[in-house]
Amino acid sequence: MAHGHDEHAPIEHEAHHSHAxxxxxxxxxxLVxxxxxxxxxxxxxxVLHMAKQLEVALLLALMTIKGAIVMMFYxxxxxxxxxFGTLFVFPIVCVLLMMLGFFALFQPELW
Amino acid sequence: MAQAVVRDIDKNDPGRGLDLRKLGMWTFLGSEVFFFGALVVTHLSMRGVVAPSSSKTNLNVEGVRELFGYNVLTSILAFILLTSSLTMVLALDGVKTNNQKRFRFWLGATIACGLIFLGGQVYEFYHIVHEGVTIKNMMFGSTFFFVTGFHGTHVAVGIVWLTSLLVSAIRHPERYNAGNYMAVELGGLYWHFVDLVWVLIFTVIYLI
Incomplete structure (x- = not known):
């Protein structure tokens, strides 16, 4: 991805290709x-009456995929x-691991 | 002489080719991940503690779960914030393609989505307090209001940031363009981060 230039850059720059x-x-x-x-x-x-653990796992998986899509494309x-990715993703991995640990410790019914 | 100076600058480039403003922004957002992560994990560990300390409410664990479970308002708020991420990235796309009109329109739409989200959150807080969950009377309420309140504060900061960009773009047309869009990109990164945090909060606090 191209980087923005200085504040006083001339305005006649070639426009980028739109990804709208x-x-x-x-x-x-x-949305889906x-x-x-x-x-x-x-x-x-x-209807389904799945185990709560499976429901939580599905929700966490969907959340992670949604987050990854926002990070990658938006x-x-x-x-x-x-x-940049390393700086941002490393804390996210730490937080997700921490969250799983706390689920196990404090929400054993979800484990 | 001039070439020597340029060579020296390149040699001493502290960013090694990286844009330091962007590097700073990503570092800041990384630290914010830890911050919100700690808040959400605190809520996870305290969400079972709903026994009122000075009780004006009869809510038990199930009652609180029902109150915070699936509801239409939070789903609409999630949709609005998701939409604001689209409008923000379209605003950046507009400025990168030198389409000032599109840039300003989508930036304005992003601000509008942020304001609607904040309004919805204020309404939700009012409703929850009315049901008997406050920041003081149970740990569940304390951590819930802390996490969502801090997220709301970040949304408010984002609105101020994007509004300043919009005012600047209106007052100085062509200030942001295909050659100079870093300020818009940084504002966009912050805004998408706020959306990302809501993806986490929505799933962990409202759905699980």
Missing amino acids: KLYVIIFFIL MTGIEIAIPIVNET MHLKGDRRM
Whole structure:
């Protein structure tokens, strides 16, 4: 991805290629995933009767995929410098591990 | 002489080719991940503690779960924040393609989505307090209001940030363009981060 230039850069720069269509497609994918997320607890309670652990695992997996899509396409980590991704993803991995640990410790019924 | 100076600058480039403003932003966002992570994990460990300390409410664990479980308002808020991420990235796309009109329109739409989200959150807080869960009377309420309140504060900061970009773009047309969009990109990164945090909060606090 190209980087922005200085504050006083001349304005006659070549325009970039628009990715608007891709962003709209990504939006609809995220929208559908959010809909599935909302539906999972309701459908599980009324129809599926899956184990709570499976429901939680599904929700966490969907959340992680949604987050990864936002980071890759909207925050442009896909195609940007790897260092930026490392700086951001490392804390996320730490937090997810910490969260799983706390689920195990304090919400044993979900484990 | 001039070439020697340029060579020296390149040699001493502290960012080694990285844009330091962007590097700083990503470092800041990484630290914010730890911050929100700690808050959410605290909520996870305290969410079972709903026994009122000075009780004006009869809520038990199940009652609180029902109150915070799936509801239409939080789903709408999630949709609005998701939409604001799309409008923000379209605003950046507009400035990168030198389309000032599109840039300003989508940036304005992002701000509007942020304001609607904040309004919805204020309404939700009012409703929850009315049901008897406050920041003081149970640990569940304390951690819930702390996490979502801090997220709301970040949304408010984002709105101020994006509004300043929009005012600047209106007052100085062509200030941001295909050759100078870093300020917009940094504002966008912050805004997408706020959306990302809501993805986490929505799943962990409202759905699980």
